[in-house]
Every structure is written in C-alpha cells, then in structure tokens.
Amino acid sequence: MSEAARVSTPKLQQIEREPYYQPIGDEVALFESAHRRRLPVLLKGPTGCGKTRFVEYMAWRLKRPLVTVACHDDLTTADLVGRYLIVGNETVWVDGPLTAAVRAGAICYLDEIVEARKDTTVVIHPLADARRILAVDKRGELVAAPDPFMLVVSYNPGYQSVLKEIKPSTRQRFVALDFDYPEAAVEAGIVAAEGGVDAETARRLVKLAELTRNLKGAGLDEGASTRLLVHAAQLIADGVAPAIACTAAVARALTDDPDMTGTLDDLVHAVF
Amino acid sequence: MTSSTPSSRKLFSDELELRLDEVLFASPSHRSAKNIADGLERLGREQQERVLHWVAVAAQSYAEIGYLVATLAPRALDRLDASGFEAWVLAGLDAYDRQGGQAAMALLRDLDGFCAAREHVPAAARLADVESRLSRFLQGLSGRALALSHGAFAHTDTETVFLPAQLAALPTAADNRRLYKAMAALLWAQTRHGTFGSAALDIEAALARWADRERALRWFATLEAVRLEAVLGAELPGLAAEIAALRGPWPTGLEEAVRRLSRPDAAVSQTLTFLAECMAGEDEPPQLAHAGAIDIEAALRVRAARIAREAETVRRALSTLKGFGGRQGAGEEAPAVNIEGGRVEFSLDGEVAALPPEARAAAQSLLQDLGELPPECLVPAGPGAWQPTQREGDEGGGENALTSHREPHRRYDEWDYRRRAYRRGWCHLFEVDLAPGDADYVAKVSLRNTAAIRQIRRRFEMLRGEDRLLGRQPEGEEVDIDALVEAAGDRASGAEPSARLFCRRIRNERSLAAMFMVDMSGSTKGWVNDAERESLVMLCEALETLGDAYAIYGFSGWTRTRCDIYPVKRFDERYDATVRGRIAAIEAKDYTRMGVAIRHLTQLLEAQPARHKLLVTLSDGRPDDFGDEYRGHYGIEDTRRALQEAHERGVRSYCVTIDRHGADYLPRLYGPARYAVLDDVWKLPLKVADIYRRLAT
Ligand SMILES: Nc1ncnc2c1ncn2[C@@H]1O[C@H](COP(=O)(O)OP(=O)(O)OP(=O)(O)O)[C@@H](O)[C@H]1O
Ligand SMILES: [Mg+2]
Numbered sequence: 001m002s003e004a005a006r007v008s009t010p011k012l013q014q015i016e017r018e019p020y021y022q023p024i025g026d027e028v029a030l031f032e033s034a035h036r037r038r039l040p041v042l043l044k045g046p047t048g049c050g051k052t053r054f055v056e057y058m059a060w061r062l063k064r065p066l067v068t069v070a071c072h073d074d075l076t077t078a079d080l081v082g083r084y085l086i087v088g089n090e091t092v093w094v095d096g097p098l099t100a101a102v103r104a105g106a107i108c109y110l111d112e113i114v115e116a117r118k119d120t121t122v123v124i125h126p127l128a129d130a131r132r133i134l135a136v137d138k139r140g141e142l143v144a145a146p147d148p149f150m151l152v153v154s155y156n157p158g159y160q161s162v163l164k165e166i167k168p169s170t171r172q173r174f175v176a177l178d179f180d181y182p183e184a185a186v187e188a189g190i191v192a193a194e195g196g197v198d199a200e201t202a203r204r205l206v207k208l209a210e211l212t213r214n215l216k217g218a219g220l221d222e223g224a225s226t227r228l229l230v231h232a233a234q235l236i237a238d239g240v241a242p243a244i245a246c247t248a249a250v251a252r253a254l255t256d257d258p259d260m261t262g263t264l265d266d267l268v269h270a271v272f
Numbered sequence: 273m274t275s276s277t278p279s280s281r282k283l284f285s286d287e288l289e290l291r292l293d294e295v296l297f298a299s300p301s302h303r304s305a306k307n308i309a310d311g312l313e314r315l316g317r318e319q320q321e322r323v324l325h326w327v328a329v330a331a332q333s334y335a336e337i338g339y340l341v342a343t344l345a346p347r348a349l350d351r352l353d354a355s356g357f358e359a360w361v362l363a364g365l366d367a368y369d370r371q372g373g374q375a376a377m378a379l380l381r382d383l384d385g386f387c388a389a390r391e392h393v394p395a396a397a398r399l400a401d402v403e404s405r406l407s408r409f410l411q412g413l414s415g416r417a418l419a420l421s422h423g424a425f426a427h428t429d430t431e432t433v434f435l436p437a438q439l440a441a442l443p444t445a446a447d448n449r450r451l452y453k454a455m456a457a458l459l460w461a462q463t464r465h466g467t468f469g470s471a472a473l474d475i476e477a478a479l480a481r482w483a484d485r486e487r488a489l490r491w492f493a494t495l496e497a498v499r500l501e502a503v504l505g506a507e508l509p510g511l512a513a514e515i516a517a518l519r520g521p522w523p524t525g526l527e528e529a530v531r532r533l534s535r536p537d538a539a540v541s542q543t544l545t546f547l548a549e550c551m552a553g554e555d556e557p558p559q560l561a562h563a564g565a566i567d568i569e570a571a572l573r574v575r576a577a578r579i580a581r582e583a584e585t586v587r588r589a590l591s592t593l594k595g596f597g598g599r600q601g602a603g604e605e606a607p608a609v610n611i612e613g614g615r616v617e618f619s620l621d622g623e624v625a626a627l628p629p630e631a632r633a634a635a636q637s638l639l640q641d642l643g644e645l646p647p648e649c650l651v652p653a654g655p656g657a658w659q660p661t662q663r664e665g666d667e668g669g670g671e672n673a674l675t676s677h678r679e680p681h682r683r684y685d686e687w688d689y690r691r692r693a694y695r696r697g698w699c700h701l702f703e704v705d706l707a708p709g710d711a712d713y714v715a716k717v718s719l720r721n722t723a724a725i726r727q728i729r730r731r732f733e734m735l736r737g738e739d740r741l742l743g744r745q746p747e748g749e750e751v752d753i754d755a756l757v758e759a760a761g762d763r764a765s766g767a768e769p770s771a772r773l774f775c776r777r778i779r780n781e782r783s784l785a786a787m788f789m790v791d792m793s794g795s796t797k798g799w800v801n802d803a804e805r806e807s808l809v810m811l812c813e814a815l816e817t818l819g820d821a822y823a824i825y826g827f828s829g830w831t832r833t834r835c836d837i838y839p840v841k842r843f844d845e846r847y848d849a850t851v852r853g854r855i856a857a858i859e860a861k862d863y864t865r866m867g868v869a870i871r872h873l874t875q876l877l878e879a880q881p882a883r884h885k886l887l888v889t890l891s892d893g894r895p896d897d898f899g900d901e902y903r904g905h906y907g908i909e910d911t912r913r914a915l916q917e918a919h920e921r922g923v924r925s926y927c928v929t930i931d932r933h934g935a936d937y938l939p940r941l942y943g944p945a946r947y948a949v950l951d952d953v954w955k956l957p958l959k960v961a962d963i964y965r966r967l968a969t
Contacts, residue, residue, distance in 0.1 A: 074741070084757045089764075091757050165924075207507060214415040218935055218949050219408055243510070263408040266453065270413070270511035 011097075012065040012104055021050070021057035022190050024182045031058050034175045040128040040151040042171065045179025048225025050190075051154045054179075055109045064148055067101040068109045071116035077123050081136055093139060102127070102134050105148035113153040114166050121170050127151055128173035181226055184210065190226060195233020201242065205229045208246060208271045212254060212264065219260045224250045242272040280317045280719075285309045288320065294710070295328035296338050308342045319349055321719050326361045332798050333368055340364075340380050351387050360386055366400055370422065370437065396440035397448035404951045406456050407932070413460055413508075419932060420456070426564030428459040429574040430468060430641075441561040447518065454515045454562045457508075461500040462564075463640075466540040468571045470643040476572060478544050482551050489566055490557050491550045495543045497563035498526065499533040506536035515562060523558035579641055582634035583649035589631030590618065590650065609645055616645070630940050684871045686832065689909035699832045699868035706826070706838045709856030711849065717809045721957070725813050728961050732817040741775050748776030784968055785821040785843065785882035787873050790858060791891035792828040792838065797860035799953050800892045800930065806957040807890060808840070808855050812847050814961040820968065821882055824851075827869035828861035831898050835868045836861070843880060865902055866895040867910035870925075874918040886967060887918060887925040890960065892953075894937055912941050926967055928960060 031054075034041050043051045052068075059066035069080065082096040101108035113121065127134050132145040153174065155166055181187060184206050192202035206229065213223030228250050235245035251264035283291070285306075292305035312320055323345040331338025341361055348357055363386065368376035379386070399422050407420040410433065423434025433456050439448045462468065469475035482488040505512030522530050532538075532546055550557070590607060610617040616635040617624055627635070638645055680700035688695050718725055743752045752775045759769035788811065790804055808824060815822045823845075826838035840858065841851045870887070877885045895907030902910070915925050927938060927947040938947040950959055 078754065083754060084761075085753075089760075091761050204509075210415075211412040214412045215408060217939070217947060218411050219951070259404060260408070262405045263412065266405070266409045267412050268510075269514065270409075270457075270508045272510045 012067060012100060012106055013059075014065050015056060015060040018060055019053060019056045020193060021053055022182070022186060022193070024050075024179070024186065027054065027177050027179075028058070028061070030175070030177060032062070035062055035148075035150050038132065038147060038150075040153070040174050042174035042176045043152065043154040043179060044157055044176055045154075046181070046222060046225060047156055048227030049179045049181050050226060051179055052109075052111065055107065055152055055154075059107045062107070062148075062150075064150070065101075065104055065106040066109060067097045067104075067106050068111060069097050070111045071113055071120075073115055073117055075116045075120050077120050078138075080120065080123060081134070082138070084138065098124070098127075099134060099136060099143060102143050102145045102149050105146040107150045107152060110151070110153040112155060113170075114155045118167065121167070124151060124153075125170070125173065128170075181209070181213070181223075187226060187229070191229045191233050194230045196237040197233040201236060202229075202233065204242075204271050205232055205246070208250060208267060211267045211271070212250070215260075215263070219257070219263070220254055222254070224254060228253055243268055246272060282313070282315070282317050283320050285313045288312050288324075291324050292327065292342060295324060296331050296335060296342070305342070308339070311343070311346045315346060315349065318719070321716055322354065322357065323349070325716065325720055326358065329799065329802060330361060330365060332802075333365055334373055334376070336373060337364060337368060337376055337380070340377055344380060344383060348383055351383065352390075356387075356390060359390070363400075395443060395445055395448065396438050397445050397452060399435055399437050399439075399452065402449050402452050406452060407951060409453065410456055410460055411935075413457065414464065418460060418463070426455050426459065427567045427570070428462055428564070429567065429570040430463045431574050431578065433459045435564075442518075450514065450518055451562055454518050455564055457504065457511055457515065458497060458500055458562065459564045461504050462496065462566070463571075465500055465503050466643075467496050467500070467566065468568070468575055468641075469540070470641070471646065472643060473541060475540075476568060479568060481548075484551075487556070488547065488551055489568065491547055492543065493563055493566040494526070494557035494560055495529055495533060495547060495550070496540070496566065497560055498522070498529050499538045499540070499543050502534040502536055502538060519560065519562050523560070525555060525558050575641055579638060579646065582638050583646050585634040586627075586631050586638065586645065587649040589627045589634075607650060609650070611639060611644075630937075680833075682872065684835075684868045686867055687910045687913035689906060689913075699835050699865065701835045701837060701868055701872050704836045704838055706840065706854045706857040708850065708853035709858075711853050711856070713805070713856030714809050714852040717806050718813075721806070721810070724958060725810065728810055728814050729817050731965065732814045732961075742778050743775050744770070744772040745774045745776040746772050748774030750775040782818070782820060782968075783883040784886060785877060785880035785884070786815070786823075786886045786888060786964070786968065787877045788822065788824045789869060789873055789887060789889045790824060790826045790840070791864060791889070791893075792826040792858060792861045793864040793892075793896070794828075794860050794862055795864075795896075796892050801858065801860050803930075803953045803956040804890055805855055805858050807960040808858070810957045810961045811964065812841075812851075812855075814964060816847055818968075821880060823876065824855075825869075825873055825876075826858050827866075828863065829865045829868075829897065830862040832865065832868075835865055837869060837872055843876070863897040863902075864891070864893065864895050864907075865897040866891075866907065867914040870911065870914035870918060874914075874921060874923050877918075877923050878921050884968075885923045887923050888960075888964065888967070889925065889927045889929075890956070891927065891929050891931070893929070893931045894934075908937050908941065915941055926963070928956070928963055930956065 031041060035058075043054070045051055055068075056066065069075075078096065080096045080098040082094055082099045084091045085094055095103065098108055100106075110116070110124070123135070126132075127145060128151055132149070134143045134145065135141075136143060182190070184203075187209070188199065188202040188206045191197065191205050192199055195202065195205075197205075209224040209226075209229055212220065216223050231253075232242075232245045232249035235249055236242050240248075246268045247265060251261060251268055254264060255261060286309070288309035289305045292309055296305060312323060315323065323342065327338045327342045327345070330341045341364070345357075348360055352360060360380070360383075364376045364380040367379045403420055407418075410418045410420065418428075419432040421432050421434055422437045424436070426435050428434065435452060435455060439451050442448050442451055466473075467475075469478075479485065479488055479492070501512055501515055504515070529546060529550075533543060607618045610619065616632065616639060618627060635645060638649070681703050682701045683697035684699045684701055685694040685696055686698040687693075741750075742748075744755050745752070752773055755770065755773045759773060762769040788808070790808070792801075796804060811822075811824075821843055822841070823843045824840040826840055827836065828838075829835040838854075838858070840854045841847065845851055866889075870889075873887060877887060895911045896903050897907065918925055925942060925946065927934075927942050928950065929938065929947065930950050930953050932949065932951060934947065934949045938949070941947075948959070948963055950956055
C-alpha cells in the first residue's frame with residue numbers, strides 16, 4: 001500500500017445522473033443567478049422538504065462537484081479546513097472538505113449549519129462575502145475561491161433551542177431561499193415518483209400529512225415531512241398494508257407521546 | 273430531622289388533623305377533622321400525602337367535597353390503587369363541574385358503583401375519557417380550532433362540537449368510543465361541507481318554508497348524515513368506512529335518500545330539494561344513533577360573529593398594504609382575489625400581496641364559511657376605523673376609582689395598535705412580595721412525585737454531562753494528534769517540543785439565563801394554579817441539577833395603574849426555604865396584563881451576564897385586563913410588541929399554555945414554533961421541565 005493511500009482525502013462527489021427534483025417555485029432560477037453572481041445561498045425549511053435533494057440537483061445542473069458536510073456540535077475548524085497527519089515519519093497536510101471544495105471550484109453544502117459550533121461557523125465568513133477567500137491558518141495560506149465555487153448552507157428554523165440560532169452576521173451573508181412542503185398536488189406527484197405508488201395512494205398520503213401538519217404546535221413539534229411520506233410509500237410499494245406502513249413510517253416517527261400516538265392512529269385510519 | 277424535610281414515617285392523628293384543618297379551612301368551623309384524622313392514621317405516609325393532596329384539590333372546588341373525600345379515603349384506598357383513587361376523586365370533581373355539588377357527592381359516595389364500573393369494563397363510553405384524543409383528532413381534521421364540550425345532545429355551533437357526557441347506544445365500550453368519533457367527525461363535516469349554507473345559500477330562509485320546523489330539522493339532520501358520510505368518503509375513506517360499519521345498514525325509509533344524496537359531490541342544496549319531498553309526506557325520519565342534531569340558530573349566530581370578526585381581520589390587513597386604503601386615500605382599486613386549490617391569494621396591480629399569517633387564516637376560514645370573500649372586507653377603510661371618541665370612553669369610567677396612590681416602582685410604555693404609537697409611562701409596575709406560604713408545600717409535592725423527580729434529575733444530569741473535548745492538555749484520556757504532529761515536527765527541526773499532547777473532556781460551559789413568568793390571574797384559580805406550582809417544583813429540581821441561572825416571577829394586575837409582579841425567585845437567590853415558601857404562596861389574583869410584565873422581566877433578564885436569555889411564560893389564556901380595553905386585539909398587539917422588544921434585546925421567548933384556543937393567537941405572539949399548547953393541565957408539571965430541556969439544549 002502506498003503511503004499516500006493511507007491519507008484519506010475529502011470526497012468530491014461528481015453527480016453523473018440527473019437526480020429527480022420537482023421544482024416548487026423559482027428556486028432553480030434563483031440558485032443559478034446566485035451561482036453566476038458568486039453569491040452564497042442559505043436554504044431554510046422544515047426537515048425532509050427537499051433541501052438536500054435540491055442541492056444535488058443543482059450540482060448536477062451546474063455540472064459542479066458537490067461536497068457535503070453534515071454539521072454537528074463537535075465539528076472543529078480543522079475538520080472543515082484541514083489538518084496535518086503523520087505518514088511514516090513525516091507530516092502531511094490534508095485539506096478538509098471546505099478547502100478541497102474551494103480548490104476544486106465545487107459546491108460546498110454545509111447541512112444543518114446551526115448544529116456547528118459558533119467558532120467554527122466564522123471560518124466561512126470571509127468565504128461568504130465579497131472577499132471569497134479561505135484562510136488556512138495552519139499553513140499560513142489564503143486560498144482564493146475560483147468563480148464556480150459556491151457555498152450553500154441549510155438550516156431548519158423550526159428548531160426551538162435558543163442555543164442554536166444562526167447569528168445575524170452569518171445569516172446576512174447569504175441569499176436565502178425559503179423551502180416548505182409543496183402544494184398537495186405537487187407533493188403527491190413527488191410521493192408517487194419517489195415512493196413508486198399510484199396517484200391515489202400518493203394523494204391519500206399527502207392528505208394524511210396535511211392532517212398531521214394541522215397538529216403542529218398542538219402536540220406535535222412538526223407535521224409529517226415529504227420524506228416520511230416517501231418512506232411510507234416505499235413500504236406500501238413493497239407490499240405492506242397502507243395503514244400499517246403509515247403507522248410505522250409516519251405516526252411512530254412523529255412522536256413517542258402515548259396520547260398523541262392514539263390521535264395519529266385515528267388520523268391514519270381516517271385516511272386509509 | 274429538620275422540619276423542612278418530611279420524613280417518610282406515618283403521620284399521627286393530631287398531625288393529620290392540623291394538616292386537614294389547613295386544607296379544609298374554608299369549611300364550617302363547627303366540624304372537626306378529628307374523626308377523619310383518626311381514620312387516616314392507619315394509612316402509610318405516601319397514601320396519607322396522597323389523600324391530603326387530593327383533599328386540598330377537592331376543597332378548592334367545594335369544601336364539602338373535600339370533607340367527603342377525606343372521610344371516604346380510607347375505604348376507597350382499601351379497594352382502589354393510587355390511580356384508581358385519583359380517578360375516583362377526579363370523577364367526583366368532574367361531576368361537580370358539570371352537574372353541581374349534589375351529583376358529585378352522590379358519585380363519590382357510590383364507591384361500590386365506581387369500583388364495579390372500573391372492574392367490569394363498562395359498555396358505556398365517557399366523553400371525559402375520549403375528550404383529549406378526540407379534540408386533537410378534530411384539530412387534525414379541521415386545522416381551525418374546534419372546541420369540544422359536553423352538551424345535552426350532539427350538535428355543533430360551528431366553533432364547538434357538543435357531545436353527550438356518556439354514550440351507551442352500542443353494546444361495547446369500544447364501539448361507543450368509536451361512536452363518539454363518528455359523531456364528532458360528522459359534526460365537523462357539517463361545518464366544513466356547507467350544512468349551514470354559504471354566501472349564495474341562505475339556510476334559514478330555506479328552512480323557514482315549513483311550519484313544523486322541528487320535524488324539518490330532524491329530517492335535515494338525518495339527510496345530512498347521509499350526504500356528509502359520502503362527502504367525507506372522498507377525502508377520508510377510512511373514516512367513512514368506519515362510520516358505515518358502525519351504523520350498519522341504512523334503516524328502511526332512507527333508501528331513496530341514500531340513492532340521491534350518498535355521492536361524494538352532493539351539495540347541501542340537493543339535501544334541501546330532497547327535504548321538500550320528505551316534508552310533503554307524513555313520515556318521521558328514522559333514528560340514527562351516530563348522527564347529531566342540527567341547531568341552526570346557534571350555528572348561524574356563532575358563524576355570523578366569526579364572519580364579521582374575520583372579515584374585519586382581512587380588511588385591516590389589506591388596509592395596511594401600500595396602495596390600498598388609508599395611506600393613499602380612497603378611490604383605489606380593490607385587490608384582486610384569486611382562489612385556487614383552496615389557497616387564497618390577493619394581488620394589487622398584478623403583484624401578489626403578502627398578508628400576515630392570521631389574515632391568511634381568516635381569509636381561509638371565510639372561504640370555508642361562505643365559499644367566497646365577503647365584499648365588505650375588500651373595501652378600503654384604512655386605519656381610520658379607529659374613532660378617537662371611542663378612546664376617551666375607554667379610559668374614563670371606573671379607572672379613577674381603581675387608581676392607586678402608591679408610587680410605582682417603575683412605569684412602562686404600552687403599545688396602542690390603534691394609534692400605532694406607545695402610550696408613554698402608561699403602566700405602573702409594582703414589585704410585590706409574596707407572603708410566605710406553606711413551608712412544607714414543596715416537600716409534599718416532592719414526596720408525591722418522587723419517581724418523576726428522580727427521572728427529571730437523571731435526564732438533566734445527562735445534559736449537564738455533555739462534554740467537550742479540550743485539546744493541548746498536559747494530561748488527558750486521549751492523545752491530541754494535532755499536538756503530537758506539531759511536536760514531532762518541532763523535534764525534527766531541533767526545536768523544543770511541547771509536552772501538552774493530550775485531549776481532555778470537560779463539562780460544557782452553559783451560558784444561559786432563564787426567566788419564568790407565571791400567570792397569577794384569576795382564571796388560574798384552582799387546578800391550573802396547582803399545576804403551575806407543581807411545575808415550578810419540578811422545574812427547580814431540573815434547573816438546580818443543570819446549574820443554569822434562573823428566576824421566577826408571578827404576574828397579575830388590575831388595570832394599568834396596578835400591574836403587580838411577584839418575585840418568587842430572583843436570579844441571585846438560592847432555591848431555599850424562602851423561595852419554596854413563595855412557590856407555595858403563588859395564588860390566583862386578578863388579570864393578565866401581559867405586555868408590562870414582559871417588559872419588566874426583559875429588563876431584569878437583560879442585566880444577566882449570560883450569553884443566551886430565555887423568557888418562558890406559563891399561562892392559561894390570552895392577555896386580558898379589567899375593562900374591555902386590554903381584552904382582545906389591543907392586549908394581543910401590546911403583548912406582541914413587548915415580545916418583539918424583548919427579541920431585539922436578545923431575549924428569546926416561549927410560551928406554555930393550556931388554552932386550547934391558543935393556536936389562534938399564539939403564532940402571532942410567539943411565532944409558529946415557539947409555544948406549546950397542553951390539552952391537560954395535569955401534564956403541565958411533567959411537560960414544563962421537558963420543554964425546557966428542548967429549549968435549552
Ligand atoms: N421537490 C422535491 N423533488 C423531489 N423529491 C423531493 C422533493 N421534496 C422532497 N423530496 C423527497 O423527500 C426526501 C427528503 O428530502 P431531503 O432529504 O432533501 O430533505 P431535507 O430538506 O434536506 O431535510 P433535512 O432538513 O431533514 O435534511 C427526498 O429524499 C425526496 O425523496
Ligand atoms: Mg438534508
């Protein structure tokens with residue numbers, strides 16, 4: 001095994017096949033504009049509404065490699081920017097995913113940015129304003145981002161913890177695109193296409209989602225996401241009875257509260 | 273053993289008597305608690321505390337019930353376990369709320385009946401048992417708040433669904449519970465699918481044709497049950513199937529009705545046409561156990577009020593749009609309304625206008641009621657709907673009589689949405705000390721909730737234990753690769769390598785200050801107040817474990833000149849006997865002028881050094897104050913303003929409420945994700961700690 005092979009390098013994902021993405025509004029055109037104008041983009045929206053899928057689709061459309069980083073509260077600056085590793089008796093510098101994305105002119109997608117620690121978030125500041133540079137302090141290097149490079153971050157404003165709010169100085173660097181669950185007919189189209197079920201089943205799944213979304217704030221933190229509907233649809237397409245599929249993939253995924261579970265079961269049985 | 277920590281030894285009769293006297297203080301003095309105390313002496317301490325607690329709860333509703341519970345408790349506990357005992361008392365209190373003292377006493381005395389009913393699963397279903405599940409079910413179906421309440425017969429006034437307290441029409445309790453669901457769903461469908469008419473169809477006029485109105489209404493209700501079941505089936509086939517299974521085959525005499533009305537697109541006009549044929553004959557409609565009645569008068573009255581209210585909301589929201597109404601004078605074009613796929617959209621000069629969420633909800637609801645938007649809500653009136661003369665009226669009157677002569681500790685501005693300006697120094701704020709309450713209250717609550725508190729402590733300890741990895745330490749449990757690499761580099765180049773080569777896990781620094789604002793308005797009297805106090809006990813346990821800075825203040829008041837704030841625990845106070853005494857002393861006082869309380873507490877919170885600041889309100893309803901002014905729109909707008917001010921000062925707010933209608937106004941106050949509505953006041957104590965955990969981690 002060669003020494004270099006032992007040093008893992010960040011993954012640049014080249015998306016070859018067109019991902020299925022159903023546009024909801026003018027987000028595709030806006031994203032393309034932002035890319036042309038070298039502006040970073042912030043995707044806001046509830047969980048499972050298609051943010052990640054959208055970025056994959058745009059990466060394919062713009063023919064750029066995609067680097068995705070799932071943020072968490074242990075994510076350090078070094079995890080993003082890079083660090084020295086020891087190979088044999090020597091130190092070898094390895095770019096972090098952010099640095100790799102900048103060098104390659106890729107789209108860098110920081111998923112759930114609020115989860116990252118505040119001191120980590122600031123490294124993206126010079127990258128996300130007119131300077132478009134990344135400071136690699138350990139190497140004393142300033143990497144200027146080439147034109148095609150684009151920074152995309154996402155967050156879910158439904159989060160309720162006060163400790164996890166995005167700072168204005170971060171937020172105001174981005175063009176913000178609002179995502180939400182699409183209109184019923186469109187959402188049913190997505191569920192049918194992704195889940196492999198017929199139109200009527202998809203329509204009922206979306207109806208169920210609508211009923212659970214009515215309970216947001218009245219016992220549920222969030223209603224059922226498109227993702228959950230797709231899961232239920234996939235189970236149904238695999239031969240699971242619809243009510244059982246919905247109970248498992250939707251009702252139980254939304255809450256542990258025994259009272260609420262009863263209500264959700266009622267709603268599932270009202271639709272199926 | 274000190275007096276503030278009760279031991280778990282049994283209480284003797286004389287001690288019990290003292291405690292009973294405390295909780296039964298409001299009862300006739302000639303009765304002694306001696307006999308009761310003797311009876312309770314043989315119980316274990318946990319049971320004794322349980323009895324004392326429930327006696328106190330019961331006595332707050334009605335002293336006689338407290339007595340009865342205390343007297344019967346030993347017998348009841350011989351036959352019932354803890355939850356059975358609780359259910360027995362609650363059933364009594366429930367009967368008291370619904371039917372009065374006599375009924376309650378009778379129910380409690382009939383211990384045999386109660387135990388029998390608990391043992392053999394009864395055939396009847398009780399509304400009380402299905403209420404919360406059913407009301408959430410309706411909320412899910414309708415999206416707009418539809419309250420559930422018990423009534424002599426099943427019907428709806430379009431805002432509340434009334435159901436009988438008990439149903440025993442079917443052979444098993446499970447079927448009867450399903451029957452409740454079917455009834456509720458069909459009543460909701462009445463409000464959703466046009467039973468009460470629309471802008472184009474005046475139901476009252478249509479029904480006025482028949483002299484025998486009662487018979488017409490009976491037929492109408494039956495035919496609508498046929499129609500609505502089919503209409504429901506289009507969107508909610510599972511529900512329709514369940515209703516069909518429950519009712520069995522349609523009774524004879526309805527064949528024609530079923531043939532004509534049982535189709536997914538049938539409209540109420542078709543019901544009316546067929547109704548004319550039924551009324552031409554002599555027959556009475558067949559009885560349907562699952563169909564509610566129709567109370568046209570109540571429904572139309574409530575609906576008219578709602579339509580007026582919502583039309584006004586929409587009109588106001590439109591008035592604030594630039595280019596429409598007040599700002600640029602009259603003579604403007606009315607906005608174009610586009611109703612498509614059930615969504616309402618307004619546009620002005622071809623541009624889509626963004627309305628605030630509550631105006632959109634109101635428009636949606638109007639559409640549901642009328643099938644269109646009433647033209648009057650599209651007529652510009654501008655902010656001028658507010659009449660200056662009206663204001664003078666509001667302020668005068670009783671207020672002078674209530675003006676206090678004390679000097680307030682502070683004055684706060686209040687937002688007047690009609691003026692779009694602050695009223696300067698309008699509210700007089702007093703910090704008032706709470707006279708210490710029962711020194712043992714907290715200890716008693718803790719004893720009764722030992723298990724829950726242990727669980728809360730464990731959960732919060734886990735949070736506190738969330739660690740962070742600290743690099744470049746002289747010692748620690750892991751090697752710090754970065755440091756090691758650097759040292760290797762240094763050694764290679766001949767420099768002195770650092771010895772700080774380890775990582776160590778350290779406890780995460782939490783920089784959070786939390787303020788709890790507790791509603792002490794009159795409406796919290798009784799169970800709500802109890803639940804609030806218990807919540808605070810649980811919270812304090814949680815927060816003490818966590819080590820966050822926190823403070824608790826109660827608020828209540830009586831007009832703008834007497835806004836009282838009661839410190840329960842200040843930030844710099846410890847959770848000690850004094851604070852515990854104050855928690856016990858929290859009681860229901862007057863009104864809920866919220867804005868000023870929020871402003872004052874924000875001020876206190878702002879002085880805290882913590883990086884994150886959180887204001888949590890525990891309340892049972894919307895802002896309200898004596899006189900009409902603060903009630904309704906004014907109070908909501910001022911509260912909203914105060915919360916915005918807090919937000920600008922870096923204070924994040926959250927509200928926990930048990931007001932089921934909270935979903936109407938809370939999103940406007942706190943934002944869609946920053947409140948929780950509990951449907952059961954007894955869940956408050958456990959939920960509050962839980963909610964805090966979610967907010968603060
Ligand atoms: N507009 C859409 N077009 C195609 N698929 C979609 C769309 N919206 C949602 N989906 C489906 O929903 C699933 C979840 O979407 P995705 O993973 O992008 O959610 P997300 O917004 O990134 O959620 P989270 O915030 O939880 O990461 C996708 O796998 C896809 O099946
Ligand atoms: Mg995602």
